[in-house]
Amino acid sequence: MKDLFELDKKHFIHPTSSIKQQQEQGAKSIMKEGDGIYLTDTEGKTYIDAMSSLWNVNIGHGRKELAEAAKQQMETLAFSSAFSTFSNEPAILLAEKIAELSPDGLNAVFFTSGGSESNDSAFKLIRHYWKIKGEPERNKIIALKKGYHGVATASTSATGIPQFWEMADLTVPGFVHAESPYERGTKPSIDSIREVIEREGREQIAAFIAEPIQGAGGVLVPPEDYFKEVRQLCDDYGILFVADEVITGFGRTGKMFGLEHSGVVPDMMTFAKGVTSGYIPLGGVVVSDAIHNVLKEKSSGTLFHGFTYSGHPTAAAVALKNIDIIEREGLVANSQAMGDELLKGFRQIKTELNIVGDVRMTGLLGAMELVEDPETNKRFSPELQVAPKVIEALHERGVVCRAVTYDSTDIICFAPPLIINKAQVHMIVAKLHDAVLSVQKQLGDRVSS
Template sequence: MPTTLSPAQSRDINYQLHSYTNAVTHQKIGPRIIERGEGIYIFDDQGNKYLEAMAGLWSVAVGFGEPRLVEAATRQMQKLPYYHTFTHKSHSPSIELAEKLVEYTQGRMSTAFFTNSGSEANDTVVKLVWYYNNAQQRPNKKKIISRKRGYHGVTVASASMTGLPGNHRDFDLPLPQMKHTSCPHFYREGLPGESEEDFATRMAADLEALILQEGPETVAAFIGEPVMGAGGVIMPPRSYWSKIQAVCRKYDLLIIADEVITGFGRLGTLFGSDAFDIEPDIMVLSKQITSSYQPLAAVLLSPPVASIIASHSGTLGTFGHGYTTSGHPVAAAVAIENLNIIEERNLIENAASTGLIMQKALRELADHPLVGEVRGMGLIAGVELVADKQSRQPFEPLGKVGAAVYEQAHNNGLIIRAIQDTIAFCPPLIITPAQVGDMVERFHKTLDDVQRTHVA
């Protein structure tokens, strides 16, 4: 980063507080200011070009600068730039999008509720779960179990379900109703001599033990990402979800699939639930729903859950929840066009086929001195860096080498994400095999650079 701040950088540090940023450091170094995007690339205000290997924040499916999304937003802005969905009002874009999303689930879900972000959606889910149980005269069945290293957002409720200490420290979180069970990361959490199958069985046993400890009559739901994203791209063992679901059904817990990252093709399937045979009662969608060109998220409810919630609103006289911009017509119109592009251009199939190429290319780095584990599926992957490959000993302090790789990657024209010492990849679904090769080559060079300057 430059030592002298530009006028734009100076304005930024004077007026903005940035997410997931050390504000004191930011005052010294300022931001990289991104000016435009084109396909899988972004450009800063100095003219530097970067391959955006994180699709922004796990989200720009169709790439940057897609004219059809600009046109869809413009058409809707000209026709109906805003209206709400309160008090028996609706509009065509939200109706069409809700119908499209429900049809995607092939009958598993029946009803959509729209919010502006995944965090808001998961916050809404908490309220819906509580409302659902109150409707059934179960006022004590309110606790929600998520997982250590799981990520579900940053509102008070959703951050409480998130299992990352950085989202809890000095925010007085988590709320007492939110509990956390074991993280299904076999590389880090597996016991010596334990098979992945036995590990998955132990994870399910941990969940059951927590439910029994809390009291099954007090536990309402289990929430999980099919593949954990912000916690380090954690791939569960193959049988993990079937075992977890069996425990949930045994104790009458709703199953919530947080598909904010995995929805709409990221794993090479329409939903992450399809990849792992998850049968959720509630699904949460965002990010790739609009390629993040507009803020939008959706909560999808199964027919039994939706029916009970709707009936209870009749008893109470209203469903007392909603946001000013729920189902915003411009966001919904962009989502519809974005999903049409994903379908027409076979981007889910591309995530599957090009994803195999990406996974293979990254795994070829397994012999690199810094690499401990490469994991992932489709077009999402994590490369965990270690100090010692045999013992799997992490670097100390944790995150220092990951931060060095993150910074050096910029010098090689590559945007990645460092989750402590796991380097995450989540490129746009439009990426080609040749671009994957370029991406991995830049990353390999970055690893060599850091090995030479920070580790050797």
């Protein structure tokens, strides 16, 4: 039998991973099977997937309905190009379904293969929109610090986490960042966006993009009414507002889309991840009727943008079945109910352990911060790397989770599948309590009493 760990070291360059760690320690786990909220590795150990892998396995692992949908579509029409106005039934029906689910007035969809492509496509469509309207100087995009929008060239530039820029010294002109108001202790104000607009010149700003909840930045939740103020600011300056729903879409936050919590309608919305629950790559951009009308009336010739797999019929068929399951099984409501239950558990842990700071949860998207002093929010020294220690302790106890340690933060992120039940929530809470307690004991006198 082949040694998969050695083959992994030799041939597989992992995304967002330490190459050195991979070579020295081997793969953390090689997953073999998935069933519901569980993953099982090649050595037979079973884990609770408390991150839905990458925020995306919304309906859980091992759903045969999606495999059957893919099989049926592949046997009929596995792939057909959507270039040059060719089309296919699953892509048309999925576009219709997404328009039905989207906020009022967003009715036209451009398909991609994932979130990075979706945001890159949004930026190109935005610049094209302003160009054909006769305002080509409107080409700058405002994003937020600590926001994450992907790792393609433009989406990397929009991402507000410098480590992603530094990896290849790669950013492109036209992307500027305002202060994030999402963190504890910051003033809930849109003044930073206004200052960027005035500094760069309002006539040069094309759009503002933000996640309803910043995911990779640490599950950072905006202040109440923040997006209502953003919507008004964008209207005042004539700027397009883009909601990045790649993580927050399709029930993750207890609403179909995250921005619904704010009661605000964007001009454009990007999506991926939960649209297929990760069973097959798919993403897209939904645009408002106002934008679509300009594209229809003023575009001439070919729209020179598209991906080989834009409107992939098999991916679209899987997405349709996935959305059907989300709706039929009431998973949006379950996300809200089980998220409330998980938050209760987090709050109980906070009352019992000295290193737990802020805890938060919106639907089934949440986080726990680890701090030296919860009263003052004093953080641990960066060299301690407390969150990764908890992640390792959770892994030992059979829970897959994710740490965020940007800017000296120690944050544990959670996004379990939307099918999770109360007993499974309590299991996560128990294992989390045990893991955090074990790390607190390791830290000893470094913890404020």
